[in-house]
Amino acid sequence: MxxxxxxxxxxxxxxxxxxxxxxxxxxxxxxxxxxxxxxxxxxxxxxSGDAVPGGGxxxxxxxxxxxxxxxxxxxxxxxxxxxxxxxxxxxxxxxxxxxxxxxxxxxxxxxGSGSLSHRIALPGRQDEFRELADAFDVMLDRLEVHVAQQRRFAANASHELRTPLATSQALLDVARQDPPDDPRELVDRLHAVNARAIDLTEELLLLSRADQRSFLRERVDLSLLAEEATETLLASAERRGVSLETSGDVTPAVGSRALLLQMITNLVHNAIVHNLPSGGAVQVRTAALKGSVVVTVENTGEVLDPERVPTFTEPFQRGTARVHGDQAGVGLGLAIVESIVRAHDGHLALSPRADGGLRVVVRLPAAPPRTDR
Structure with a gap:
């Protein structure tokens, strides 16, 4: 201006x-x-002097x-x-x-010039200027972390998007130099690579939508969404030999039904994929507390390093090795969950289970009670 x-x-x-x-x-x-x-x-x-007492x-x-x-x-x-x-x-x-x-x-x-590492650190006792300086320092801290996350996200997204394109290019180059007798195998492999690129793009769009909070809010029962998510993924769990268990109370919240369903689906899918090779289990529980609702997803699995668990919500991070198979996902599941939770003014907590596996707790503000007219 x-x-x-x-x-x-x-x-x-x-x-x-x-x-x-x-x-x-x-x-x-x-x-x-x-x-x-x-x-x-x-x-x-x-x-005159006569008027003055004593003369003079x-x-x-x-x-x-x-x-x-x-x-x-x-x-x-x-x-x-x-x-x-x-x-x-x-x-x-x-x-x-x-x-x-x-x-x-x-x-x-x-x-403003791009250096976010500078801090005011204003000395002295608390007053209006110190309060403003401290708030500015906190904003710089969050902004620096956010910019660093965005840079890592851009680098990881570029790498992940480049992988299917490079794979497709390699397949086409090989086919050009040595045309296959049966092109159906090449077509199937190209189809799988293209499907992965589409899935990754859709996940990125969903993550952007959650971060921008561009959605309509309505009253949603998270217990019903948990049942819907487990029913959708039941076949996948049975193929992997993982048992699914859903329990809990009615948990009314306010938000986007589609995003909250995607949040629980991602949690359950992540729990199924990163589980024991056989005989694994996933538990989904919902609870209504005073002023908040809680969704807890626990799964069995390998013993996790507590220092690595907080990094699982970063984009393109996976709980196990970076496998590029279809069932392993694209590494955005928990990142999308965190964005959805943040967009709904909630809190996400991840912790390793003592006997192996992961516990994920999502806490959201409870919906206000209905008023009868």
Whole structure:
């Protein structure tokens, strides 16, 4: 935004301080002048010596005009001193008070130039400027983490999207140099690679939609969504020898039904895929607490490193080795879950189970109770 040049805040504060002193001084002088007028006659008076007790020389009592000629220069001099003192003192005080704001301005310019590692770290006791500086530092912390995550996401997305394209190019180059007798095998392999690229693109679009919060909110029962998700994935669980168990209370929340269903589906699918080779189990529980609803998904599996578990929500991270098979997904399942939870003002917690596997807890704000009309 283009603005016309104006007076600095420091100069305006100095002028305001000087003006306040001038007004206060003028009022004080006016009060003193009025007080003196009560005891001064309008005209000068000379009292003879006979009227003075004990005799003696006569007295000259000045009038108001005489008093004004004597008082006005001193009052003007005092006001002039107050003006100079107010300007100088106001300039120094304003500079001292605005010094923290200058540091905040410099930090914002540094951040605007692309350097997010700079922090204000304003010393001193808590006040409005320190509160603003601390809030700005917290914003920079979150912004730096977010930018780093976006850079990793862009790099990983480019790598993941490049993989199917490079695979397709390699298959076509081989087919061009040595045409196969039966092209159906080539077509099937190209179809599988293309399907993976489509799935990855759709997952990226879903992740973007959740981050932008561009969805309609409605009353949703998470227990019904959990049952729907487990029924959809029951066949996949049976093929892998994994048992599915769903239990819990009615858990009303407010949000996008499609996104919340996708959230639970991703959690259940992740629990099925990253499980024991055989004889695994997945438990889905819902609970309604005071002011919130909770969805818990637990699965058996290998013993996980507690330090690696928090990284599972980063895009293109997988709980096991980076397998590029269809059933392993594209590495966006938990990243999408975290985005959906964040878009619904909820909280996502991941923790390893002591005997192996993962426990995922999603806590969302509960829907307000229905009002009967």
């Amino acid at each position: 283009t603005r016309e040049p104006g007076l600095s805040v420091r100069l305006r504060l100095a002028l305001s301080y000087a003006a306040f002193l001038m007004v206060a001084g003028a009022l004080l002088i006016a009060v003193v002048w009025v007080f003196l007028l009560r005891y001064v006659p309008e005209q000068a008076v000379t009292v 020389p006569g007295l000259f009592i000045p009038g108001r005009s005489d008093l004004w000629r004597a008082f006005a220069p001193k009052a003007a001099l005092a006001l002039g001193f107050l003006l100079l003192f107010g300007l100088a003192g106001g300039w120094l005080l304003a500079g001292r008070m605005l010094a923290p704001l200058q540091r905040i301005t410099e930090a914002s310019r540094t951040a």
